[in-house]
Amino acid sequence: MTRELPLDIRLMNVTSRALLWLFMLGALAVAGNWLVQRPWWAIRSVRVEGNLQHVSATALRGEALPRLQGNFFTVSLAAAQQAFDQVPWVRKAVVQRVWPLSLLVTLEAQQPLAFWSDGSSVVGLVNTHGQLFEANLGEVQDMALPSFSGPAGSEGRVAQMYAELSRDFAPLKWKIVKLEMGAEGNWRVQVEDGPRLDLGSDHDAQAFQQRLQRFLVLAPRVQARYGRALTSADLRYSNGFAVRLAGVDLPGGKPDSKTTQRQGKAREHR
Template sequence: MSRYAPRELPLDVRLMQGTSRALYWLVALGCVFVVAHWMMQRSWWDIRAVRLQGDLQRISPVTVRAEALPQLQGNFLTINLAQAQRVFENLPWVRTAVVQRLWPMQLGVTLQAQQPVALWREPGSAPQLVNAQGQAFTANLGEVQGLGLPLFSGPVGTSAQVLQMSQTLQPLMRAFQQNVVALALGSGGNWSVQTRSGLHIDLGSAPDSTATQTRLKQFMTLMPQLESRYGRAIDSVDLRYPNGFAVHLQGVDLPGMNKTTNKTTTPQPAGRND
């Protein structure tokens, strides 16, 4: 064994050696990256098939492939699955999409379709549809013509609120053999309902309150008696009175009546529930 310790290299030599090793590894890593990138771009990684599954009742596989596939970027290895998901979710009638890689060289796409529960109108916008979650979405309205969907309307962004109110009112109306075909939330916060029989009901600003629902039940109970008494059908009722309601009979023109809308402009309570 040598009696002398190894001689330490000068600082500049050590720095040169360290720099050389670093450059060597950088070049090596760069070569690996270039080779890996070149291999990932080869045609053997191209996506050869897209397998669609899920709720396809209203979603045409032909339309999906024609509209979505040209927008997908990358191959089996490089495709951005989150971006691909957004492409599929932008298609008509698609609510959600889950995209995953399937070996060999395939994409699996599970689609959930929109479930329309009502037509939707809001100021300044084209007619849309409302899904079961209260979200407004755009689709071909001709595809739902035979479903008998009710018409909801309200200010921008209130579709979920109107759907929730519909779910509150529908059971109450059905208890009196009435079906809601239109529910509107006015810009001032007042609600109105149109039934299949043609009855228009002004509900005021709190139709889900106990007081308003009590007046509604009392009116619906009394309506057959009132129609029998006057020999005419009731075409509208105003429930915005704290202790009663005002009705309008079909075909009756009274002083102070707006003949364009056929509704009393300054109604007085016609019934009392106190």
Template sequence: MLAATLPRPPLPADVRLTQLTAHAVAAVAVLALCAAAAAWAARQPVFAVRSIRIEGDVHRNSVSTIRANAAPKLAGNFFTLDLARARAAFESVPWVRRAVVQRVWPDRLRVHLEEHRPAALWVDDNGNDRLVNTHGEVFEANVGDVEDESLPRLAGPEGTAAQMLSMARLLQPVLAPLDEGDLQQLALSGRGSWRVVLEGGITLELGRGTEADVIDRTQRFVRTIAQVTGHYQRPLLFADLRHPDGYAVRMKGITTIVPAAPARRK
């Protein structure tokens, strides 16, 4: 006759809790040990970054110059390198607008660069000339490295470079029929008034308003100024387009600008 196997009585609740706690502590300890081992392994010289491949725009700087400027700022190995800081290191190199940094197994970095393309000069009140790229962003670089001597000079409040570059691009074809050369300087006052100086020396006060307002006002001036200069047979020196029903001009030896009345004596 077989004896029946009696089921074991359940363990007390406090014993079960102790066992679960012990298992959890053991699991955490194993995970911590694995993490520490992985961190230790990742810091070993075998995982050092051994080469950096530079791609993209490298017209203003040689690859060796870019490496020499950025490499000392890179900290860590293949696993521990902070890619955001690495990107900032490459973007701190003169003429570099944007950098994309990627890891390439097992020990390389791939860096794709986009360079600034100068579209204008930015002139501030301190005489510290900077450059404006084709995106309307002001950046620091050696102005003497720019081969294009016809870049317009922009002068205006900080943060308006993109707006001013857009206006310069709109004005250039409008002013071309004057046959006075390229737009040499474009200024924007703190009150939003525009002024243009052309390569031939003519200064135009364009006044305030939206882009459409300023362009429309300038187009009307360009269409009619030849009749004025042709009548007087004198070269144009200055024009003030801020009048609601026309404009005032100053030609060599002739002016239609009314001088300000002298202050009355008390």
């Protein structure tokens, strides 16, 4: 018959085994840490893929690569991604370990949609996601980008409105060159070689669309009837719109009778 060991001896045995396991695990951790710190695991290559049209190789070498700290096992992928995200024209970077001893960096480049103005000067670019970013504006001068402006933080809303209006204007082949969002939510548009439009507020989206669609249907008829192009239009009226026609003088800053008559007739045909 086996005699049961006293409780204190059993506790000592359990403690001894636990301490032994802790010692072994600690030794393995120290050995593992020593092993991964060896120069054998230094990163040997960094492969960059993606749309690199505007991304400078010089910027990658000078700004991102020097910030990669550690070897293949110890490098922080989050820190590496942040380093590449800071490179001009990079919207998003994904960094992965690739055996043997390499990093794969996949870059998503910024796609410029428009210049962003603070009302007096261009301060940056807006990408196709409606995000403001900084870049060398000289690199996009030949892209004929439109100009956006609006309250701080409204870049996404302005980009969304641009997309909506571009679809609405497509049947008339109107191209937007300037889009402004006022502090009160009023919208103004300049069409290339076309009229300047005061669209009013879009707080009531349904009413805004009704005013806009009514104008887009009737504007070509107004131009055809009077044989003159529209230079501006005010769509803020609930039951019509006012227009100004090319070649009509406005002495003293006030519409003459001819202009007033045409505006009145334009309202009559809505």
